[in-house]
Amino acid sequence: MDKMSALRRAKTWEISESEDETEVENKPTPQLKCQEKETTTIPSVTVSTDVKEEDANHDKTPPAPSAAKNKSRKTCALPLFPKPPAAPGTPSPSRKRRSKEEIELDRQKALERKEAREKVKAAKAQEKEEKKQEQQRRKEAAQHLKTLRPENCLKCLTVCIDPALLQQEGSDILLGTLASFEWKFSIESQQLSYSITWTRQLPENGDKIVEEEQVLLVIGWSDFLDLVPAVKRLDKVGDCTAKNSCLSPLLEFLNWDPKKVVTILVTDSPLEYTRSSISEDSNEETLAFDLGMDQLEIEEVLVYLQLYKNVSLTFLDGWQGVTNQIVAMTKALSKRPYKLLTERSELPFCVDGSWASGARVERDxxxxxxxxxxxxxxxxxxxxxxxxxxxxxxxxxxxxxxxxxxxxxxxxxxxxxxxxxxxxxxxxxxxxxxxxxxxxxxxxxxxxxxxxx
Structure with a gap:
C-alpha cells in the first residue's frame, strides 16, 4: 500500500508552500507520462492558485491525484496549436468589394502617375544632356579661341620661299632672321617666280593646310624699269605686249587666282622711291631721267596697278628691308584670325549704348x-x-x-x-x-x- 501511494504521488506535480508563485510560473512544465496506459497524452498545464495546508496525517492517507487537482488547484488549459486561418475565398466583413469601373479608374490613375514620373525623368535627362552639350560647346569654343590667339596662330604659319631668291646676295639675312624667331619656313618652288607666300595649318579641321592670300614679289631695280613701260603699253583689255618683263607672269598669276593680293618689293632702289618722295625735285628728275617719263605718267602706272590689279609697290634699300617686310607681314597674318573673330558682327555700326542713338526693343x-x-x-x-x-x-x-x-x-x-x-x-x-x-x-x-x- 505504501508503494502504491508513493507511485501515485510521483505522477502528480505539486507545488510546496515554500515556493513563490513567480518561481512556479518560470519553471518549465515537465511532460508527464502515465505508466498505466500505453498511449501518451499531453496534459494541460496546471497552475496552483490556492495552496492549502495539508493535514498533519497526510502520510497515513494521501488524497487521490484527481481529488487533489479538484480541490487545491485551478486548471488553466492553454492550447498548444494555433487556430487555423480562415478560408481564402471568404471575404473580410470590413472590406468592400470594388467595381470594375473603380478598378479601371485606379489603374488609369496609376498609369498617369507612371507617365508623369517618366516625363519628369525624361525632362531631367534631357536637361542634363543639354547642359553637358553646352559645356562641351563652351569648351570647344574656348579651345578654338585659344588656337586663334596670335602667339598660337604664329606656330601654324609657314613661310614659303622660292629657291630663286636664295641665289641673290643678302638673302641669308632672311633665313637667319626666321631661324632666330624659330618660325617655320620652307624652300619650295612657287607658281610665281621670285615670290614669297604663306601657308596656315588648321588644327580644328584635321590639320588642313590652306594658302594665305598675301604674296610678296621681290624684284630688282632693273626689273622695275622694265615694268613701268610695260604697264603703259597695256591696252584696254589688259593684254601685255612686253613679254620679256615681269608683268606678263604676274598678270597670268592674277588671272589664275584673282583673290591673291600681290605686293611688289623693289630692292636696291637708289632713291628708295615713295609717293611722298616723288614731290621732291631731285628725285623726280632722276626718276624721270631713268624712265624717260614725267611724274604724272609714273603716278598713272602706280594707280593703275593699285586699282585695277590690286598690286602695290614698295621700294626698299636691300635685303634687310625685305626681311623686315616679311617679318611684319608674318606677324600681321598671325593676328588676322583673332581680329576677324572679334570684329565679326552683322551690323557693327549699331552698337549698344546711349551715345549710339539707338533703342533696344524687347520681346514684349x-x-x-x-x-x-x-x-x-x-x-x-x-x-x-x-x-x-x-x-x-x-x-x-x-x-x-x-x-x-x-x-x-x-x-x-x-x-x-x-x-x-x-x-x-x-x-x-x-x-x-x-x-x-x-x-x-x-x-x-x-x-x-x-x-x-
Whole structure:
C-alpha cells in the first residue's frame, strides 16, 4: 500500500508552500507520462492558485491525484496549436468589394502617375544632356579661341620661299632672321617666280593646310624699269605686249587666282622711291631721267596697278628691308584670325549704348515707343521735346497714318500736328505748320527723291 501511494504521488506535480508563485510560473512544465496506459497524452498545464495546508496525517492517507487537482488547484488549459486561418475565398466583413469601373479608374490613375514620373525623368535627362552639350560647346569654343590667339596662330604659319631668291646676295639675312624667331619656313618652288607666300595649318579641321592670300614679289631695280613701260603699253583689255618683263607672269598669276593680293618689293632702289618722295625735285628728275617719263605718267602706272590689279609697290634699300617686310607681314597674318573673330558682327555700326542713338526693343514690345520718338528726331529741326509731344498724341506711326486718312483735304493733313502744345522750360508753344508739313510729307510721300525741307 505504501508503494502504491508513493507511485501515485510521483505522477502528480505539486507545488510546496515554500515556493513563490513567480518561481512556479518560470519553471518549465515537465511532460508527464502515465505508466498505466500505453498511449501518451499531453496534459494541460496546471497552475496552483490556492495552496492549502495539508493535514498533519497526510502520510497515513494521501488524497487521490484527481481529488487533489479538484480541490487545491485551478486548471488553466492553454492550447498548444494555433487556430487555423480562415478560408481564402471568404471575404473580410470590413472590406468592400470594388467595381470594375473603380478598378479601371485606379489603374488609369496609376498609369498617369507612371507617365508623369517618366516625363519628369525624361525632362531631367534631357536637361542634363543639354547642359553637358553646352559645356562641351563652351569648351570647344574656348579651345578654338585659344588656337586663334596670335602667339598660337604664329606656330601654324609657314613661310614659303622660292629657291630663286636664295641665289641673290643678302638673302641669308632672311633665313637667319626666321631661324632666330624659330618660325617655320620652307624652300619650295612657287607658281610665281621670285615670290614669297604663306601657308596656315588648321588644327580644328584635321590639320588642313590652306594658302594665305598675301604674296610678296621681290624684284630688282632693273626689273622695275622694265615694268613701268610695260604697264603703259597695256591696252584696254589688259593684254601685255612686253613679254620679256615681269608683268606678263604676274598678270597670268592674277588671272589664275584673282583673290591673291600681290605686293611688289623693289630692292636696291637708289632713291628708295615713295609717293611722298616723288614731290621732291631731285628725285623726280632722276626718276624721270631713268624712265624717260614725267611724274604724272609714273603716278598713272602706280594707280593703275593699285586699282585695277590690286598690286602695290614698295621700294626698299636691300635685303634687310625685305626681311623686315616679311617679318611684319608674318606677324600681321598671325593676328588676322583673332581680329576677324572679334570684329565679326552683322551690323557693327549699331552698337549698344546711349551715345549710339539707338533703342533696344524687347520681346514684349517695350522700347517701341522710344524707337518711334528717335525716328521723328531724325528729321531736320525736330528736337527731342517736339518728337515726345508727337508720340504722346499718337503712340505709333500707324495711329498717325490713320489720323491722316480720316481727314479729307490735303491742307488739313499738313496742319494736323501744328496745334500740338510743346512745354519746355516753363513755356508753351505750338509745333507749327512747317514741322507738321514736313512730318506729313515724310510718312505719306511715294517719291524717294523728295526733299523734305
Amino acid at each position: 514690345g517695350s522700347g517701341l515707343e522710344q524707337v518711334w520718338t528717335l525716328q521723328l528726331q531724325q528729321l531736320n529741326r525736330v528736337s527731342a521735346v517736339v518728337a515726345a509731344t508727337v508720340t504722346a498724341a499718337y503712340q505709333s506711326p500707324q495711329l498717325l497714318l490713320q489720323a491722316y486718312q480720316k481727314l479729307e483735304s490735303e491742307e488739313e493733313r499738313k496742319c494736323l500736328l501744328a496745334g500740338l502744345l510743346i512745354k519746355s522750360g516753363g513755356k508753351e508753344r505750338r509745333i507749327g505748320p512747317e514741322i507738321s508739313s514736313r512730318v506729313y510729307r515724310c510718312f505719306t510721300s511715294q517719291n524717294p527723291q523728295l526733299v523734305l525741307d
